[in-house]
Amino acid sequence: MSVDPRATPGPASSRLRSVLPKLSDxxxxxxxxxxxNVEATIRNSMSAIAQATDVSDTTVLRMCRTAGFEGFTDLKFALAQEPRGGRAEAASDPEASDLHAANRLFRAVAQAISDTQGVLNEGAFAKALDLIAGARHIVVGGVGGSGIVAQAFYQRCIRLGLRCDAPVDSxxxxxxxxxxxxxxxxVxxxxxxxxxxxxxxxQEARSRGAATLCITGNSASPLAxxxxxxxxxxxHEQGSEPMAAQIAQMALIDALYSALVAxxxxxxxxxxxxxxNAILPKSI
Incomplete structure (x- = not known):
């Protein structure tokens, strides 16, 4: 049976962002x-939020429960407990637009890492470590941007002396x-x-009786x-290439590596x- 990644609650906003891929429109x-609109959410009723978003009260409640909250009141209470800082101002000077774009990406990366840490389930993390440490052989797969992450996973395994393969070809x-x-x-x-x-x-791994681990942004996906x-x-990114997501996945892999080293x-x-010592002779 798979380990439920939502069993350990994290910050309310992180939990909301973590379930975005599985929500209906x-x-x-x-x-x-x-x-x-965190402040407005805390101040208003469920009916007011439903009216503001042009949905039914039931839809608001269903969203809350999908994110792991008992109801709207539970969500409001959790949001109220979070520290809140002011948003960074958007750059209005056209000459600063390049730097503004870079800063926006840095903020997205920082938010992705913070949210990923916020929803990290202790039981799932420990079980992943057990599976990696106890495996006779590890196979890692991923395509596109996730293929880059798969190669990083492979390199960390090699550095730990674990038998691992990560073919690039799907x-x-x-x-x-x-x-x-x-x-x-x-993996x-x-x-x-x-x-x-x-x-x-x-699917092939399960049919052969192998243990399976996935790193994904959608815990309700077919892969999960x-x-x-x-x-x-x-x-949560608007572009087609989830750059911040890739870095968050890299952070997860480095967290696994660091914990295995420890x-x-x-x-x-x-x-x-x-x-x-083996590669030292190649140094200039």
Whole structure:
């Protein structure tokens, strides 16, 4: 049975952003309005929020419950407990537009990392560490931007002395998955969780009895439903390329790596020394 990534509550705003991919259009409209109007949400009734977003009271309640709140009052209370700072002012000077675009990305990245940390489930994280440390062989799959993250995962495994493969070609990923067994772990990375190739990788792994882990931005996605453990990365971006999401996924991988090093620091140090000594002659 998969580990529920929502079992440990995080900050209210982080939880709202984490469920955006799984909400219906009307529920998503409510969640975005709440995130943009926190003070108004705290002050007003559920009916007022429903009227402001042109939805029914039931839709507001359903959105709250999907995000893990008992109801609208519970959401308001959680929002009221969060520290709130002023929003950064938008640049009005056309000459500052380039820097403004860069600053906007930095804010998105910082928010994505903060939200990802906020919804990180302790049980799911510990189980992921157990699966990685105990696997005879690890196969990692991902395409596009998530393929870059998959390669980073592979490199961290190698630095820990773990047997790992991360083919770049998506068909090879499925083929490697077909050769796994009950003592192995297959990891799939996809922010949307609906890309067909990573889903096929986990389907094949499950049919072979291998353990499955996914890193995704959508805990209700087809990919997440195939995983024994789900780690959620949170990001809300308007562009087609989720840059902040990719960095949040990288942060999750580095968190896994750091925790595995801490679990067995002596072995990690010896492995690192062996690798450093092996590549030292290549240094100028």
């Amino acid at each position: 009307s529920e998503r409209r409510v969640a975005l309005w709440v995130l943009e 068909q090879l990923q499925i083929m490697h998955s077909a050769l796994t067994g009950p003592d192995d772990l297959v 799939a990375i996809s922010y949307s969780g609906i890309t067909s190739d990573p889903v096929l990788v986990l 439903r195939l995983a024994d453990v789900v780690l959620v990365s949170v990001s 679990r067995n620091a002596e072995r990690a140090q010896l492995t690192e020394e062996r690798m450093v």
